Amino acid sequence: MGSDIFDNPVNTREEILAATYRTLRDRGYADLTMQAIGEELDQSPSLVYHHYEDKDALVRACLEYLLEHFRDEYSYETIDDPRERLEEVVDWCFGTADTDDDRQPFVRTVLELRVQAIHDPAYRAHFTRSDQVFAETIAAIIRAGIETGDFRECDPNAVAETLQTVFFGMLSRLFSTDADGWAEAVSNEVELYLESRVYAE
Template sequence: MTGEDSTREAIMDATFRALATHGYADLTIQAIADEFDKSKSLIHYHFDSKADLMVAFMAHLLEGFIDEVEAGADADPRDRLRRMTEIVVCGLGGDEETRDFHTALLGMRAQSPFDADLQDQLVENDRLIRGVIADVVREGIDAGQFREVDPERYAALFRSAIEGAQSHDVILGDDAPTEEAVAGIESYLIDDLLVADGADESAGGETES
């Protein structure tokens, strides 16, 4: 990693922390600089504005998400979909900072209809994530683990379900039925809808009767 790449990575990390602390509406370059161990002017050197930084940050999140999913590339397709569900709905840590960050993301998404550049990046993120999901589904179909479905249509449904569960968790807080939503996605959208009759129930090799 070059020095410039390292600086941009540090700015992305500072942006994550600032978003979790302040939310999107109250986020400023100064708030990000307060989380950054170098000068505020360095942030301005790399990004012309908060809007420019937010677009780059959404692209950064996409890269991180794909890296996390690909880290489990050796797992079977069913487990990869389950992993995506956990990452999107609960985050990697499942802690208070994660929920605060998801709250900030919801605020950012709500502003996208009024910010064409941000909306374009969110559209691109969505397109690429649905592509990853569709590829996993194709892999499962080719392996005989999943029944024949339209991968793109399934990806749109699955993506909407996990994003909706994440938003529900933010909006309702501790009263959100997040555990039930995750269990429902795994049961109805993965096991009941997608898994082929006779496919392995688990890594232990149990099969459906």
């Protein structure tokens, strides 16, 4: 999930959200302004203000749009192969540690926004919901796998929360330290965890 979501905006709202995504990716949150988004759109900032009252309302709308896309893409209704689907989600998450991953600049900005949530109730509400959607999506995949016999009996919610906590811990370390060489080891341990706790023998 990334910039490809915004490749073909179908209306002005999606064009604004696409411009917001690109501006966040390229400049980060601190340098994001309505003027910068207008420039990315090749439009006057007044167009942006017509749809959103300020940059934080716009950023949250962009995050919500991405969240809904994630939920639709990995929804329970479309699970044909639970193990393959879970591996897709895990690869999507932990692939962020790859320095060649083109999502890194935007994911770094999302981590910045999570810090905003410490003092901003609106961002806190968004990330609370985001974490719930993320965990519910993983738990649904695991329940589907238990039903098909692809996964062993386990606590889907606990597994989902564990994977999510490791993922966001990895992001925090990835973008706040200069340490290297550890991400692959963590990814391997996650795979061992899934082999021993989730995947059927």
